[in-house]
Amino acid sequence: MNRRRGARMYPADVIMGDDRLTTSVHAARRLRLIGAGRVVLLAAAVFFAVTTLAGLRDASSTVNQIDRWLGNCFSVVAGAFCMLRAILVRGERLAWAALGTGLVFYGAGTIYFTEITNRVEAPSPSPADIGWLVFYAATCVSVILLLRRRVTRFHPSVWLDALVGGLGVAALASGLAAAAIGVDNPVGLSVLGLNIAYPLADLMLLVLVASVFGLRGWRPEKAWWLLGGALAGFAVADTIVAGAMAAGTYSPGGPVEVLWVLALVLPACAAWQRAPGEMPERIAGWEVMFVPVFFAVTALVLLVLGAFVKLPALTVILAAGTIMVALVRAGITFTEVRQLAESKLQARTDELTGFANRRGFFERLNEEELRSNGTVCFALLMLDLDRFKEINDSLGHQVGDDLLKLVGRRIEAALRPTDLLARLGGDEFAVLLQDADATAARTVAERVLAALGSPFDVDGVSFHVDASIGVAVYPDHAVAGNVLLQRADIAMYTAKAARSQIEYYRPGADLHILDRLDVIETLRAGLxxxxxxxHYQMKVDLRTGNCHAVEALVRWEHPTRGLLQPNEFLPMAEHTGLMRTLTLEVLGLALDQCRRWWDAGLQIGVAVNLSAPNLLDKGFPAEVKDLLTTKGVPPKALELEITETALMLDRIRTAAVLGSLRDMGVRIAVDDYGTGYSSLAYLRELPVDVLKLDKSFVIHLDSDPLSAAIVQSTVGLAHSLALRIVAEGVETETAMGRLADYGCDFAQGFYLGAPQPADELTPLLWHRNHRRCSPQDGGCAPSRLDRAAAADLVVDRVEPARAGRAWT
Incomplete structure (x- = not known):
């Protein structure tokens, strides 16, 4: 059915079509008729109350007959309203049908009592008693059904509360009946039972409604207030009548009948209140304890009275039962309180490490802030593990979790007894240092780093874990706890970016962090x-002067900042887990260029740097194989460079990954050799082909005899292990000559050429690898090649036809 924009919207049962519209109109008419009927019912109740209280019955037989007829009809009419509610309105139908049935039975009992017992002597109990007692049972069922819709799950203690209430009501009712009738009064059991039954039933319903109010936090909907008022009216009226009948002074009429009529009319009004929306369960608070406490005290009072006055044995037994169940309820409450305390502790404890979690840390931080009050110093340390994500992603979360436990224990061992250690999430730990200034905070931070310095052993796998720590001191860096933690976090990121391990918060670092986050997100989107x-940098053969391999070095064309160098984005990519994706993209680009060189007749190999996640990923060799196949590059043309630090993360897994790569024909090189965990052991155990001596030794080769000795001995070590060696950082002709004299295999550095794009490097490769050597140039000795000659090679593009599209 099409609807015009802006047309009036109707409820779902109206907009479906003309039939539904007609049905809705009829429903509205019925509701209006029912509303009018309730008004008439209330008016009749007011008329009954006025004539009864004013004594007009005795003055007019007509009024007397009308009141008698009304008194017989109120209950039946109220029951009819409840029945109509069950028939015409969805939801809670069974509950209102039960209440309506009970009211009809109550009306039948009333009619029998007023019309039949006047002519025929009724037995005791009479059919009227049956109708009235059915009303109480049906009302109890109705209240339970209504409650069940609002509270879908009852705690076991609620059932015990109900039992305490029931026993307490029974004990109280029996005691009141005994007081009214007399313990020694020779009445029959049926008479005594009836005298007890009505107050008992009234009290039970009151207890039930009071429990509902407690469960709903004393904020139930209007229908419950109306039902509660009706049941309270019944209880008061029945209690007055029971006492009057026991004393032999009861006579019909008076305020008691008005109270009964009010109690009968209120359910008819409650049935047609708007149904509440879904409300949250609430089974907590002092209100829930009202019923068990009240009746436990009542039972205790009855037992105490039993020592001074004679009470029926039934009353004593019921009171004792109430006390016993209340004690059981108290025991459960104690257990629940203890469990609640444990739950509260668990809510503030990190499940993995057992230290405080974020919530517990912030609570303690707020307490410390209040205690210090701006006068006493305390400090925060924010600690983040370096490359933990690589370990977690590559080796699995179980290994990562075990490593975090070990890290937490070492950090705790380095702290003072008053310090608080918390795991805020992932691999981030926070430490709250009481009564600590900047100097004390740095001392603790250095102890923590020293504790983390030795390797960790997880399931037979050895790991080296580094950390970055940020320090913020109260009140120097912030006077609010949450701000202090934020600034310690900023200092930690500063330490990670600078690779300085420990940093204090510095004003203005916030802007740097925002800039860093922007770079990270832009890089994530740009991959x-x-x-x-x-850009590619040549590796020159020191024996021939030729270049048959280059190293691929990545740059990033930022959308707004232009070309960024590796140090401007690679550390952030490493920290945020982007290195694996970035390395694969770099590898694909390098192999594309390698294929173009080979197609042009230049058999140039490419070296690509690997990240730690690649080394720990057992699926990485298959990815490399797929790339080599897709790009059409032979495995011998690819060299993968790894750092010593990455090798040490997991030597067993690294050896397996490198072994698979080497079996393919890919060469393996150790980059920056001499700056990490240099050891002959891993050179013997790992499948390595090439050592790349770090430039820190080569750049001082001309001036530092110790550096020269290290270089010469490293060259000898590499050759003794059947490894080839590359010297990085060649800046001068003298250094290049010395390397050649030491027998170094390859050289790489700015003296031989800076990293360049492929189109600029290609003519240099052609010229170097295909030039003709002459005696005037001293042959092809690399020591004769100076910067001017290299510059000439850029301009002199020989054999351009053979280079073809490789460099155009």
Missing amino acids: GQDQLRL
């Missing part, structure tokens, strides 16, 4: 979007 650029 795979053709934003990475590769």
Whole structure:
């Protein structure tokens, strides 16, 4: 059915079509008729109350007959309203049908009592008693059904509360009946039972409604207030009548009948209140304890009275039962309180490490802030593990979890007894240092780093874990606890970016962090979007002067900042887990260029740096194989460079990954050799082909005899292990000559050429690898090649036809 924009919207049962519209109109008419009927019922109740209280019955037989007829009809009419509610309105139908049935039975009992017992002597109990007692049972069922819709799950203690209430009501009712009738009064059991039954039933219903009010936090909907008022009216009226009948002074009429009529009319009004929306369960608070406490005290009072006055044995037994169940309820409450305390502790404890979690840390931080009051110093340390994500992603979360436990224990061992250690999430730990200034905070931070310095052994796998720590001191860096933690976090990121391990918060660092986050998100979005650029640096053979391999070095064409160098984005990519994706993209670009060189007749190999996640990923060799196949590059043309630090993360898994790569024909090189965990052991155990001596030794080769000795001995070590060696950082002709004299295999550095794009490097490769050597140039000795000659090679593009599209 099409609807015009802006047309009036109707309820779902109206907009479906003309039939539904007609049905809705009829429903509205019925509701109006029912509303009018309730008004008439209330008016009749007011008329009955006025004539009864004013004594007009005795003055007019007509009024007397009308009141008698009304008194017989109130209950039946109220029951009819409840029945109509069950028939015409969805939801809670069974509950209102039960209440309506009970009211009809109550009306039948009333009619029998007023019309039949006047002519025929009724037995005791009479059919009227049956109708009235059925009303109480049906009302109890109705209240339970209504409650069940609002509270879907009852705690076991609620059932015990109900039992305490029931026993307490029974004890109280029996005691009141005994007081009214007399313990020694020779009445029959049926008479005594009836005298007890009505107050008992009234009290039970009151207890039930009071429990509902407690469960709903004393904020139930209007229908419950109306039902509660009706049941309270019944209880008061029945109690007055029971006492009057026991004393032999009861006579019909008076305020008691008005109270009964009011109690009969209120359910008819309650049935047609608007049904409440779904409300949250609430089974907590002092209100829930009202019923068990009240009746436990009542039972205790009855037992105490039993020592001074004679009470029926039934009353004593019921009171004792009430006390016993209340004691059981108290025991359960004690257990619940203890469990609640444990739950509260668990809510503030990190499940993995057993230290405080974020919530517990912030609570303690707030307490410390209040205690210090701006006068006493305390400090925060924010600690983040370096490369933990690589370990977690590559080796699995179980290994990562075990490592976090070990890290937490070492940090705790380095702290003072008053310090608080918390795991805030992931691999982030926070330490609250009481009564600590900047100097004390740095001392503790250095102890923590020293504790983390030795390797960790997880399931037979050895790990080296580094950390970055940020320090913020109260009140120097902030006077609010949450701000202090934020600034310690900023200092930690500063330490991670600078690789300085420990940093204090510095004003203005916030802007740097925002800039860093922007770079990270832009890089994340830019991967795979053709934003990475590769520059290549030659590796020159010191024996022939030729170049048959280059190293691929990545740059990033930032959308707004232009070309960024590796140090401007690679550390952030490493920290945020982007290195694996970035390395694969770089590898694909390098192999594309390698294929173009081979197609042009230049058999140039490419070296690509690997990250730690690649080394720990058992699926990485298969990815490399797929790339080599897709790009059409032979495995011997690819060299993968790894750092010593990455090798040490997991030597067993690394050896397996490198072994698979080497079995393919890919060469393996150790980059920055001499700056990490240099050891002959891993050179013997790992499948390595090439050592790349770090430039820190080569750049001082001309001036530092110790550096020269290290270089010469390293060259000898590499050759003795059947490894080839590359010297990085060659800046001068003298250094290049010395390396050649030491027998070094390859050289790489700015003296031989800076990293360049492929189109600029290609003519240099052609010229170097295909030039003709002459005696005037001293042959092809690399020591004769100076910067001017290298510059000439850039301009002199020989054999351009053979280079073809490789460099145009």
